[in-house]
Amino acid sequence: MLKPIDPKAIDQNVFSLIGEKWMLITAGTAEWCNTMTASWGGLGVIWGAPAATCYIRPQRYTKEFVDREEYFTLAFFGEEYRDALALCGSKSGREVDKVKECGFTVKAARCGAPYFEEAELVLVCRKRFVQPMDPARLPEDVKERWYPQKDYHTLYIGEIVEAYQK
Template sequence: MRLKAVNPKDLSLETLRLFTGRTPLLTAGDRTACNTMTIGWGGLGELWQKPVCTVYVRQSRYTFQFMESHDYFTVSVLPESHRDVLLLCGTKSGRDTDKISSCGLTVCYGAGNAPFFDEAELVLVCRKLYTQDMNQDCVIDHGAAAPFYKEGDWHRMYIGEIVEAYHA
């Protein structure tokens, strides 16, 4: 593995901008089965004195079942040269396509046997702390949310403690 372990508490401020300029892969599962998907929404911060990563997954997505059945998930940031991987993983379903094989990604495993990719520049391995369904009744700015939920299918929010981090 070419990635080096780093202490999650030592991540730089630039790393904390992960979701503003990059499009990471969210992966869940284990050594027997997993799925990955491109995500554009998320956040990093601190909760309960722990470094955390928050991600959002619609219940209709194939990755949802892996997020629900496993205690760990990973967020992998690939280099800009892997735009084709991000496109495929954001447009094809793992129900129909083995996206990991199609993209030629090398799977590694972190805590909880959580899969991530050796091609990444940065990987966060997260242990779920909290989940909650987003609810339209709780939305204050309906104009901001409406374009994303024309068909319903609201996201579930997952907050995970960052238990391992790897950087190229």
């Protein structure tokens, strides 16, 4: 069972948490949401508050939900959910009900943002800043390696307003 915690109590290695274990970015409502796997992002402090950053490519269905909503969530899972996270990163919510396929139980944060009961850690973020990446400001090697299709990410900064941990 997830219990509310102070975001400042998070003591996991964020490089492992995000880059190796992956996370789900989810937005919408408990009744209608979409989620996607991400392994790029960060946790820190900006504007005097705990914050998370994440990056979403323009073709991702979840982007429509994150753009539309004031809140989004980041959820981190145990290794037993690796296959579910792989599915959420490789299938589109336009064609597959990823929540159903993964067997996730959707819960709603106090603000209404959806998250999954099976997660080990959930961060509820209030969207505070959104900016598409400007390809003119990216190094050529980054563009060549990560953006051969020129589908540059949009950066999202969210203030962490709630956090839950098992």
